[in-house]
Amino acid sequence: MSAEMIARLEAATEETQRADVQAALYFAQKRRWITFETWNRASAWAESGAYESAALTLVPEGLDVEILILVNDGAVRAEVQIYPKAFAVCRDDEHIYGEGKTPALALCIAALKLRSA
Secondary structure (H helix, E strand, O other): OHHHHHHHHHHOOHHHHHHHHHHHHHHHHHOOOOOHHHHHHHHHHHHOOOHHHHHHOOOOOOOEEEEEEEEEOOEEEEEEEEEOOOOOOOOHHHOEEEEEOOHHHHHHHHHHHHHHO
16 A cells, blocks of 8 residues: 555656645554644645645654755756664665655655655
8 A cells, every 4th residue: 555655656746746745644644653633734734835844744753854856957856865863874775765756745755665664
């Protein structure tokens, strides 16, 4: 089931991100990865357009997040890496990577990959 949600997020676009971020939040809440209160608050943020703030609620506390926004010939892509410790030097297999059409989508992808690992 996680693979299906991640595939949906990888195919998502800027135009569909509100619904897709909401779906990722609902997916996480149903698996008890986030509390109902967190889901409720994050859903309100997504409804108001604060997609990155909503997506950050999917990342477990105590982890570092790095967001890169890349532009190539007018096409925008976001990459996210989640690290296990603050300012730690990590091997390649110690971080989780997500890529999406927006920073919020990339965050959702990386967070769901981490939680379903």
